Amino acid sequence: MRDRVALRGLRARGHHGVFDFERREGQDFVVDAVLHLDTAPAAASDDVGDTVHYGLLADRLAAIVTGEPVNLIETLAERLAAECLAEPLVDRAEVTVHKPSAPIEHEFADVAVTVTRDRSEPGEGGGRTRREPGDLGDPRDPGGPQDPTGSGDRGEGRVRT
Numbered sequence: 001m002r003d004r005v006a007l008r009g010l011r012a013r014g015h016h017g018v019f020d021f022e023r024r025e026g027q028d029f030v031v032d033a034v035l036h037l038d039t040a041p042a043a044a045s046d047d048v049g050d051t052v053h054y055g056l057l058a059d060r061l062a063a064i065v066t067g068e069p070v071n072l073i074e075t076l077a078e079r080l081a082a083e084c085l086a087e088p089l090v091d092r093a094e095v096t097v098h099k100p101s102a103p104i105e106h107e108f109a110d111v112a113v114t115v116t117r118d119r120s121e122p123g124e125g126g127g128r129t130r131r132e133p134g135d136l137g138d139p140r141d142p143g144g145p146q147d148p149t150g151s152g153d154r155g156e157g158r159v160r161t
Contacts, residue, residue: 003039007054008032012065016076019103027101029065029076033057033084036092052087073097073113081117092118 010031015023035052042051060083070076077097084093096114104111 003037005035005037005039005052005054006033007035007058007061010058010061010065012062014065014067014076015069016065016071016073016099017069017103018071022103023069027099029073030098030100031061031065031080032096032098033061033080034094035084035087035090036094037087037089038091052089057084057087073099073111074115077113077115078117081115085117085119090119092116 010033011028012031013026014029015026016029017023017027035057037052039051042048044050061080064079064083065076070079077095080097081093081095084090084095094114094116096112098110098112100110102108102111
């Protein structure tokens with residue numbers, strides 16, 4: 001598909017991460033989404049109903065970031081890509097999740113994961129129907145601290161930059 005709609009720099013606070021302090025305190029995440037679709041019908045009709053309403057999509061993506069915590073930004077990116085593919089006009093979604101405050105003990109510019117998903121691929125996004133405007137899902141309250149490794153290490157006392 002040659003046409004793209006891009007939503008870049010969507011910032012939302014989430015409680016994702018493998019460490020207890022990440023789940024407890026939360027941090028900002030930044031999402032970039034590039035949607036591949038045919039924009040010709042919208043250009044011809046000049047009607048937002050013939051394209052992706054990026055304002056409503058931004059609301060739904062932000063609700064995912066602020067919703068149920070996950071351990072990995074890979075998981076978060078997958079969920080966001082599935083939501084993009086819930087738009088029936090989208091053939092492919094490229095989603096990047098940036099974690100600018102990742103708990104790394106060295107100076108760094110960015111940590112990001114990018115996933116690319118096609119409607120033809122099996123997975124969470126394929127075959128879903130369009131959501132009604134205003135249906136932002138059911139974001140859940142952040143969960144309690146978890147130790148996903150089973151090691152008993154909850155990240156307490158680690159140096160964060």
